[in-house]
Amino acid sequence: MKQAPLQWMVTVAAILVFIAVAWMIVNSMREGARVPVVIESHPVQYPDVSVVRAKAGTHGAVVRAYGAVSPRFSLDLTAEISGLVESLGEDCEPGKRVAKGTLLVSVEDSEYRSAVALAQKELADSRIALLEEEGRSRQAEAEWSSSDLQGAPDSELVLRAPQLAAALAAVASAEAALAKAGRELERTEIRAPFDAIVVERSIAPGSYLQSGSQIAVLYSTDRADIRIHLASEEWAMLPESRVVNSGLWPVQVWHAQSGEAWDGRILRLEQHANSHTRQRALIVAVDAPLDREPPLLAGSFVNMVIPGVELGNLWCLPPSSLSQNGEIWYVTEDQLLRSFDSNIIFSDDKGIYIAAPESLAGEEQQILVRPLSSYVQGMKVNPVEVKGHE
Structure with missing residues (x-):
């Protein structure tokens, strides 16, 4: 019974503490309501x-193009006479460079030497026959002049004009036959028609050639040509035709894979349009391609840069x-x-x-x-x- 006042006092104290805390919270909230809220403002960010x-x-302007390198001349060298291949020249090997006139193939020529000798004999005989006929013709003219007959003879045979013409024709025919036999003898030695490389050889010693048989494939070495086709808008960026056709307009050429470069020039413009693409071609030249460092090989695929107009x-x-x-x-x-x-x-x-x-x-x-x-x-x-x- 003595603890009741003490419990009551504790309860009252707790209530007073609760009231005090509540009053402090309410007062704090009122103070906070009177303080203005500061809102931070940021500028709008636009993407960079x-x-x-x-x-x-x-x-x-610059015109870019591409194309394949080809030799100026590509020749399938063939035989003009028939005969047995007697020997091959030292340079008649694939990959070898040969100068114009280099001996490539020798054909057995005894038959052709015999033909030349026979033609020489026939020419000599026809010349003798012509001299004899000229003598007969002069004699016939003298006899007609010494006769009492007036005017020209009734037939040309009297003065032997047809016989003389036949003798002259026989000499001309024999001379032509000798020239032909001489040419065929010369053709038993087959030589390079221009400075070239031997790309392919089709014969060997002992082969028998017929007229028209392939001997070798030759590529000329004086110049490499690159044919390119341009669209109409690309033609418009080039200078006028007379400037381009001068053969001096520069072109930079480089290998499509290795990047090796060469100086070229526009050689000419073709004066017709391709019947399939309806485009006009331009020919780029690289002089002495195999003498460059590095050499520009036929068959290479290259890119080109052509300077144009402003x-x-x-x-x-x-x-x-x-x-x-x-x-x-x-x-x-x-x-x-x-x-x-x-x-x-x-x-x-x-x-x-x-x-x-x-x-x-x-x-x-x-x-x-x-x-x-x-x-x-x-x-x-x-x-x-x-x-x-x-």
């Missing part, structure tokens, strides 16, 4: 885009500036994205060249370096200029 500054100007109103841009859809994206003064359709006019080591629209050609523009497919017209961006492109 990499741009280069471009201004339309005049640039020297073209105006062009932007020089990084290759990545042209989107997959063939669009060029740029940033306006209001930092908005805009684009237009375009094509590459030409390209070189500096970049690609694009025709600038008239509305943008006058001032320097900010061109996107790597446009993304997610970009949309009018999108606001933050342009960031990049360096390193001229």
